[in-house]
Amino acid sequence: MSEVEAPSTETTSVSTSTTSTTSTPSPSTSRFSFKNIFSKHSKKDSGDTHQSSTNLKEKESKESKRKSKSYKRTQSLENFSKSPSTSENNIQSPDNAAANTQQTPTTPPTTTTTIDTVPITMIAPTGSLPNMSEVLSNGISLEGNDNNNNNNNEASSSSSSISSSNTSTPLTESTTSTPSELVTPQNSTSSLMKQSPQGADSVTTNNNRRSWSEQLDSDKENFVNDLNEQSVLSHPSFCEPSRVKRIKVANVTIIFNPMSGSKIGEKIMVEAKKYFEVHGIKVHVIPTEYKGHAEVLCRTLDIEGIDVVCLVGGDGTIHEAVNGIMKRDPESRERFVMACLPAGTGNSFVLELQGKLSIKHVCERVVNGLTVPIDIAKVTIVGKSKISAECSRRKLEYNTLKKKFAHVNLDASTLSSSQEAGRRSIQAYRQIRPDALMEYGSTLSNQFNSSNGIDRAPSSSDLGTDSITEGGEQNNADDSTPEPIYCFNSLHWGLGSKVNITAEKMRWMGKAVRYTTAALLELCRGERILARIEYEDANGEVTALEDEFCLAIVNNIQGAAKGMKMAPKAKLNDGLIDLILVKSHKTFDLMNIFTKVYDGTHTELDYVIYKQVKRFSITPFKKDKERKKRLRKEKKRIKAAIKAGREHSKNPLEILKTECNTILSELEDQIDEEIIDIDGELKGQTPFVCEMIPRSVRVVV
Numbered sequence: 001m002s003e004v005e006a007p008s009t010e011t012t013s014v015s016t017s018t019t020s021t022t023s024t025p026s027p028s029t030s031r032f033s034f035k036n037i038f039s040k041h042s043k044k045d046s047g048d049t050h051q052s053s054t055n056l057k058e059k060e061s062k063e064s065k066r067k068s069k070s071y072k073r074t075q076s077l078e079n080f081s082k083s084p085s086t087s088e089n090n091i092q093s094p095d096n097a098a099a100n101t102q103q104t105p106t107t108p109p110t111t112t113t114t115i116d117t118v119p120i121t122m123i124a125p126t127g128s129l130p131n132m133s134e135v136l137s138n139g140i141s142l143e144g145n146d147n148n149n150n151n152n153n154e155a156s157s158s159s160s161s162i163s164s165s166n167t168s169t170p171l172t173e174s175t176t177s178t179p180s181e182l183v184t185p186q187n188s189t190s191s192l193m194k195q196s197p198q199g200a201d202s203v204t205t206n207n208n209r210r211s212w213s214e215q216l217d218s219d220k221e222n223f224v225n226d227l228n229e230q231s232v233l234s235h236p237s238f239c240e241p242s243r244v245k246r247i248k249v250a251n252v253t254i255i256f257n258p259m260s261g262s263k264i265g266e267k268i269m270v271e272a273k274k275y276f277e278v279h280g281i282k283v284h285v286i287p288t289e290y291k292g293h294a295e296v297l298c299r300t301l302d303i304e305g306i307d308v309v310c311l312v313g314g315d316g317t318i319h320e321a322v323n324g325i326m327k328r329d330p331e332s333r334e335r336f337v338m339a340c341l342p343a344g345t346g347n348s349f350v351l352e353l354q355g356k357l358s359i360k361h362v363c364e365r366v367v368n369g370l371t372v373p374i375d376i377a378k379v380t381i382v383g384k385s386k387i388s389a390e391c392s393r394r395k396l397e398y399n400t401l402k403k404k405f406a407h408v409n410l411d412a413s414t415l416s417s418s419q420e421a422g423r424r425s426i427q428a429y430r431q432i433r434p435d436a437l438m439e440y441g442s443t444l445s446n447q448f449n450s451s452n453g454i455d456r457a458p459s460s461s462d463l464g465t466d467s468i469t470e471g472g473e474q475n476n477a478d479d480s481t482p483e484p485i486y487c488f489n490s491l492h493w494g495l496g497s498k499v500n501i502t503a504e505k506m507r508w509m510g511k512a513v514r515y516t517t518a519a520l521l522e523l524c525r526g527e528r529i530l531a532r533i534e535y536e537d538a539n540g541e542v543t544a545l546e547d548e549f550c551l552a553i554v555n556n557i558q559g560a561a562k563g564m565k566m567a568p569k570a571k572l573n574d575g576l577i578d579l580i581l582v583k584s585h586k587t588f589d590l591m592n593i594f595t596k597v598y599d600g601t602h603t604e605l606d607y608v609i610y611k612q613v614k615r616f617s618i619t620p621f622k623k624d625k626e627r628k629k630r631l632r633k634e635k636k637r638i639k640a641a642i643k644a645g646r647e648h649s650k651n652p653l654e655i656l657k658t659e660c661n662t663i664l665s666e667l668e669d670q671i672d673e674e675i676i677d678i679d680g681e682l683k684g685q686t687p688f689v690c691e692m693i694p695r696s697v698r699v700v701v
């Protein structure tokens, strides 16, 4: 029996004796095994035992490593959500971390001890702890961290709680516990690369192993020394250091949009708040609670004692804030200082203003307190009815002029030659020609400015005196004139706004796909729009173009999305609007623009008009084949009349009359109302007047 049982017992005995001291076999079995089997299998067994022992060791080691790895992963995930104090325990100094990293291969794979010594910095390839600079610099890369975003969003429902709970958080705790530090440099770089090529510069892997306080102190010294007025002089987006002012920053109000971009507004706000508090600045935090809230806040905020209002959001949030600021009374508008922390999708304005999309960088600049006022464009939407009234006024002027000239013989006696007569007639026509929008827009604008700053929409009484009908009566302008819309960044008419409108209809496709699809669709469609575009250049000369256009882009900054150099000459404080008009509608030509827009050479194409203007207006006409035919016929007739005038000294007033009447009647009936895109928002419509209000909003630079 014992012989029969031996093999199984023997196996057990071998394995137990070589691998474990915990399992104790019965003495009899053990003895029996050795006695009967040792002689037979001693050699083989010893080899097997050794082999088996090695295998087991390897297995255990592997298992242990696997466990260790999985624990590391768990630990890192846990640390994302751990409170600062908890996660701090797991974080070692860089030196210790390095030491532990070296030890790892030789350390017995006992799970618990290994895990305790695994430095969390192993997750980051640099092996060093990210510091405050990195945390803030990499702020934008938080976008990719959905877990954390979600966690924070859940916690972000109340503004007051955010404000109070974070006030007392010490810097070291917060920085070691913020998820941003766990973002690997690769991740953060790629994220920023996606944002813009310039943005990528702001991400550098910091191998510096100085302590927190050392790093912070040196940061402080550097930025205070670096940023002086000279930096504004050399800033590519400022033409002169006009009205540069350094302010002392002791109180900051942060307005953050929790919904902008990939909902990272709150996270960035927390980072910025900590940074300011470390620098001894008092911080008050207000979240936006609904669409349009940033405008209300910036219009009504009591800025007494507030040095800088720091906006955390995308272009939409800044647009709202600018509209609020512009509607303040002039004195408090002048005292309002705005800073923008990028938390949106595009952030092209912040990139241009600050040079990079780094949270730390913008925070530094806020603390430094250097400010410059920037231009803001004012868009006045002019209703069709208003233009009709204006046209009537012009008709009246024309009739008066006609009466005045009735007794004058403009033929040979007054004018030296018939050719001169023709030339004069054209000049006279240009003077009398109903530049309705420009004229109307400036009337409205003057009325705004002369009354209560520029914070009020015109009322019927503002318009009454100017709106005279042909019969000389007062024309009661209606009260429906919308408030002006202020634009800090860009405006699109034509193709640009149509892409947005089409993309809106394709929401089911998802954000990225629908914009590309809409752009391709509109590019292929390449619609031509007959429009009258008038502009006044820097010297005050007014030019009117009547042609078919495909699109108009207005830019206050040089750049646009994805590193495009849309308006190469644009400056933020030159008082001029950069107006880009594209006349061709052909798909190839439009694609050609896209290939050249990255270095700004698209402005040299012969179907692109690039002007720097003080104001301009756009009046598109309805697509009406019959009307176009009539207009062409009329133009031919006018041309022929001018020719006839040259040849037969025809009274130029006749020509003038024909031209004016044609234009006036066309204006009244055919003006088209198309939606335009202001700062990325589909708001406002044609016809409109846009004028630059120089140096209107003071920003941190």
Ligand SMILES: Nc1ncnc2c1ncn2[C@@H]1O[C@H](COP(=O)(O)OP(=O)(O)OP(=O)(O)O)[C@@H](O)[C@H]1O
Residues within 6 Å of the ligand: 257, 258, 259, 260, 261, 262, 288, 289, 290, 291, 292, 293, 313, 314, 315, 316, 317, 318, 320, 343, 344, 345, 346, 347, 348, 680
């Ligand atoms: N609490 C809120 N709930 C819903 N919407 C909000 C809230 N606060 C602000 N908004 C709206 O969110 C919109 C988007 O914000 P924002 O423009 O800052 O981000 P974005 O569109 O992602 O960025 P970008 O404009 O740079 O592409 C704004 O139009 C704003 O009115």
